Amino acid sequence: MASTQLSDEEIFSELKRFGFTPGPVTENTRPVYLKKLKKLREEQQQRGSRSSKTRSSGSINSTAGDGSTAASRPVSPDVTHLSSSRRPGRKSSVLGFSSDESDAETPLRRKGLEHSSKANRSSGFQKQQKVRPLPTHNAAIKVQYGGGTRLNSNFSPGSDGQRSVSLGWGVGARSSLDSEGMHYDESADDDDCEDETEKNSCSLNGRGGSRLNNNKLVGEYSDSDEEEVGGFGAGERERDGLEFRRGHRIVPFASHVVERSSQTEEKNSEVKPLGGVNMVKSRGEVEAEDEAKRRDLDPSGGSRSNRVPRKSIYLSLAENHGGKAGENNHVDSEDGTSRSNSTSRFSIGLRPRFSNYSSLSQTFRDNHSNHTPAPNHSYSQAVLKKKLSVPEDELLQQFKREELASSSSFSAHYLSMFLLTAACLFFLLLGLMYLRMRGTGSSEMDGTIKSHPFGSDFDSSYNKGEKDVILKLLLNLHDHLAFIAGQHDCGDQQHPNRSLSMDEASAYLLTQNKEFEGFIHTSLEWIIRTGQDLGIRLTGQVADDPVTEVSEISRLESTHPKMPFQCRFRRAFLTVIVRVLLIAAVVGCVWSVVCYMRYRWRKEEEETRHMYDMVERIIDVLKTHGEAYQENQDLQAYLPIPHVRDSLVQPQDRKTMKKIWDRAVNFLSANESRIRTETQRIGGADFLVWRWIQPSLSCDKTSLMPSKVWQGKAFPLDRRNSPPNSLTPCLKIRNMFDPVMEVGENWDLAIHEAILEKCSDNDGIVHIAVDKNSREGCVYVKCLSAEHSGKAFKALHGSWFDGKLVTVKYLRLDRYHQRFPQAQGCSTPLKASSLHMSSPMNTARLQYYGSANSSGFS
């Protein structure tokens, strides 16, 4: 677009032709209006009409206007380029997963421009946005198989990996036949399917699609290197699946899933009881047939599960597969190896889509290996491993990995919960068993005691009967003692003593069995002889003495008390609880200590920050006071510390800030060299005061402001705001300085220089006079001729100088001479001094910057 040739008026009229009433087109607003014009034109073009770029009436541009706009014109293309370059950046950001900000921004700004190109992208973008919260494996899958068939690409638009595969499968088949750009159909379908209300249609889609696809799969399979599909109708295969599912509910964990799936089946079934026929048939089939069947099982299962509420879809799907896997395993084990062949070969996954399910079933098989029968599992694994040499195994591996991730992400929750509960139950059982074992002991009271710890001597010394008797005696004794000890430990009041005296023991044993009488001593001897702990401790008269002779024995005690189960459990429970509480208490203590430390540390930091803040404020106050003192010697050079505090800190904060204040004071006295702490007597009372002892630096403030530079033009000069021709050779320039603010001695010379610089192309300035006392900052300039003054006028009028807008007026020559009689004789043009030669570059640059516009200034 030839924007550079459009003048202001042309832009104005062009915009008006679009029905848009613009404001004045000036230096500042030009780029804005150019953009608007562009936009309007493009909109118009899109509407189908061509906008002619006829220039309207030949515009009469004043020379002044031309001169100024020429200067500004180089800016506007740059500006538009800049803005247009900024736009693509935003556009491209929309393509990816950009943030919402740029989304909100772009529609606001450039709706028309990106209209058509964005349509596709935005819908795709929204699609992706929807997909994004879903498992990212979809994207990964898509990436992998991006180069693959169209069917594969169905993964990404799908809402959830598993379900959409089945759906997209059907949908994608159709789309693959259609043209390439059916992306929206797929997404539309998937959109539909995301709603629960439309599940039926979705599943129908899936089902119909599956039927559709089966026929098409034949063709597709023939294209690829894969084995051919048999000619089974989809319906039969589905029925097979149903049969399989219904018939086998062996796997316990999948049973409830199976029931659920079977429930759904019953609800929506079109089942025909082909059952056995199909099973037989399938058994005898070629692998491909089984494969195809397997394939149909999965998607049909998937489509079926669409009807289940959404959340459980994942579970049911996942566990459907698991169930199927389990069932398949069992079926295989029942029906022989053909099934496992099929599953394994299937799991190799000639069609990547189906390897999805296979890998899922794989994972479930892996996960629940403890439930599946071992031989089948290992067999299928072996077969699987053998078959992995197929070239596609790499892809499969990757696919499986992602599928693992996906399946785990789906069923992770349920799986982990299940495993957790299983583990807990297991440990609980274990503990109970242990307790029970320990508590009850072996019940071989009357059985012959085979093993004894007495060694071979024992066997040799006595004959069998005696041995039995002795051993039985010992067992009885042991049990009785254990019982007593147990009772005692459990708090039973009947047995105040844990141990049994010799007499009591003998009496008990005699009551048990008359035969024991003779053997009591011998058995006790044997106990002493063997050094092991048999569960009976023999204590002598004096406690803790090792007993060597039977006669020394006075008391017997059991070392393995036998307690009733509840007692045992209770004690164990209490112990555990106590220990746990102890640990918790310790952990709690440590954690609270850590928290406290952190809190303290944070508090410290904050306080230090406050302190530094306070220090800075004090320094500021003192500095200003010091400077005020320098200007006005009436004040005191120092400030009492409490006064400073009271001026800086609010009354309500004084108590809370006291600590910070003190720290600040200490900091200042220690670290600040510009402030001296003294004690002074003020009004009869002693005060600690601060004195600012740094001599005031020469205004660092004023260095910030641009001093004495030209800053560009406020408005272009054209007919409206300047006289058409220069009237007189004399100019009065207003608002170049503020006499109050000026410091230094030679600032008027600086102004001279500045004017000369500005009009450096103009060789006609002969006299400059700065009226130092004028409130308006007037400068009088005389030129050689009206023409020169006209040029100077154009250069100066409406420019910014030192932050002030400069205005120029023509003065009558005689008035000028009245005022400045010395100017009458001047005829040599003044030149800017060479000192300022370096800065003209800067000022020249500044002149070309766009600047403010004030309307109607003269």
Add this chain to the structure above:
Amino acid sequence: MTSTSQKHRDFVAEPMGEKPVMALAGIGEVLGKRLAEKGFDKAYVVLGQFLVLKKDEELFRDWLKDVCGANAKQQGDCYGCLKDWCDAFL
């Protein structure tokens, strides 16, 4: 306008007088400095530009962006501030 900042409210509360350009809502130190360099050192100068653009939102925002690089939020704040001020005082 859902909610306005304190700066906005302060600005719209009274005639702007000689307030610096940084008193405008959305214009902070950096932007204010840039505007001042271009010559818009007082708020009324920016008001002038706003009025020249006929109080058109899009044009003013574009212009503001071009002149000092304000982002969308800053543009919106400034525009809203000036608009409200005009509604109140103009």
